Amino acid sequence: MSGRPDAAAGALEQRLASRDLTLDLARVACVLLVVVIHLLFVGVGRAADGSLVIERTVEAQPWFAGATWIGDIMPLFFVVGGFAAMAGWQSLERRGGDANAFVRTRLARLARPALPLFVFLAVALAAAWAVGADPVLVDTVAIGIGSPLWFLAAYVLVQALAPPMIRLHRLAPTETMLALAVAVIAVDATRLLSGVELLGLPNVVLVWVAVQQVGFWMHDGWFRARSPWTLGLIVVVGFVSLYTVVPLAGYSWSMLSNQYPPTLPMLVLGVVQAGLLTLLHRPLSALMRTKAARGVVWFAGSRLMTIYLWHLPVIMILVGVQLLLPIPLPEPGAAAWWLTRIPVFLLVLLVVWLLSLWLVRYERSPAHLVDPVHPGMGVTSAAVVLFAVAPFLIMVFGLDAPLALLGVVGTTLAIWMIRGRRASLVAP
Incomplete structure (x- = not known):
């Protein structure tokens, strides 16, 4: 009996040794930074005369646009996702799996944690309408809460495209990346010259697929094979090219604005951030050899989608509680306001952790995905579209009660469609 804990610990260490834990650290850091950024956006407090102030505080700072060149880490999330997709695909290939199994697994990992959120949003927005809440205030809060949901549509689509994109990468990595970059530039040019923002929507797929390809290059070891000086040069050239292209092409100086719809600067930032992550690989690896860092990354990583999806609703709920209680609220942007962040x-992380005690079950891989009988690729593809449609429309039009309900229906159908069945339940 005494040997079992040691054997389990040894097996865990072996699994950890086979992973690049710096990528797990990067993924957790990205999500926590998203929480910080959204917290700085939500400026609710009292002015000197006691009146209510609601503003996007950090966006009003003179240094905000410049800070987004460093703080916008969403491209890195897709780079790391590309690395994980390549690793997962190779593991699946060795076990005889196929693209259908890959896509079903990726879809489930996004759809299952999203379902409770869509249910909550649908009920909350319907209740707000039923009690006659101020529609302007409800729309403001709903649009803010719905703003991160674009990620669900973008990520599930690029992950669903990972198997064919991996094949293209293996056949012609440089040509594939160049073709994607040209397509991104063509969409950007069409949008910028016409002034029609909706014409940039194809880049929701093209840009993030291209950034995902950078993750494939990272998995292949291309970045690790570069010297530190070369990696530093990649970073410098990337930022210089952004500084040159942004004003010439008419892109926004704020990289966060370049996410909606995504533009060429996101692809450039993806390459820069991949270079930076590789450049910092040695110190980050040393950090991840400590038990404390591994514990934090494992704990947050096991409920990462819960943190990402629920942090803004929690922030809004806490703000509402503050407004209802006789608690002094500092004026947004004042020194006291910054200190309270x-x-x-x-507190936000504590509340999300309490929610995760129940919600974390939705982040675990469901048993039905490993059942012997599965739907075909056509059904799986339809499930991806059903899940993606609501967050895509929320990205375009903003969150409201009908779109939240559409999210409930589409997500529920997607999860049901990719379920497996036991062989014994299938008629001979």
Whole structure:
């Protein structure tokens, strides 16, 4: 009996040794930084005369646009996702799996955690309408809460395209990346010259697929094979090219604005951030050899989608509680307001952790995905579209009650469609 814990610990260490834990650290850091950024956006407080102030505080700072060149880490999330997709695909290939199994697994990992959120949003927005809440205030809060949901549509689509994109990468990595870059530039040019923002929507797929390809290159070892000086040069050239192209092409100086719809700067940032992550690989690896860092990354990583999906609803709920209680609220942007961001951040994480005690079950791989009988690729593809349609429309039009309900229906159908069945339940 005494040997079992040691054997389990040894097996865990072996599994950890086979992973690049710096990528797990990067994924967790990305999500936590998203929480920080959204917390700084939500400026609710009292002015000097006691009146209510609601603003996007950090966006009004003179340094905000420049800070987004460093703080916008969403491209890195897709780079790391590309690395994980390549690793997962190779593992699946060795076990005799196929694209259908890959896509079903990726879809389930996004759809299952999203379902409780869509249910909550649909009920909350319907209740707000039923009690006659101020529609302008409801729309403001709903659009803010719905703003991160674009990620669900973009990520599930690029992950669903990973198997064919991996094949193209293996056949012609450089040509594939160049073709994607040209397509991204063509869409950007069409949007910028016409002034019609909706013409940029194809880049929701093209840009993030291209950034995902960068993750394939990272998995292949292309970045690791470069010297530190070369990696530093990649970073410098990337930022210089952005500084040159942004004003010439008419892109926004804020990289966050370049996410909606995504533009060429996101692809450039993806390459820069891949270079930076590789450049920092040695110190980050040393950090991840400590038990404390591994514990934090494992704990947050096991409920990462819960943190991402629920942090904004929690922030809004806490703001509402503050407004209802006789608690003094500092004016947004004042020194006291900035100082309170740290305890508020910790409070948000505490509340999300309490929610995760129940919600974390939705992040675990469901048993039905490994059942012997599965739907065909056509059904799986339809499930991907059904899941993606609501967050895609929320990205375009903003969150409201009908779109939240559409999210409930589409997500439920997607999960049901990719279920497996036991062989014994299938008629001979």
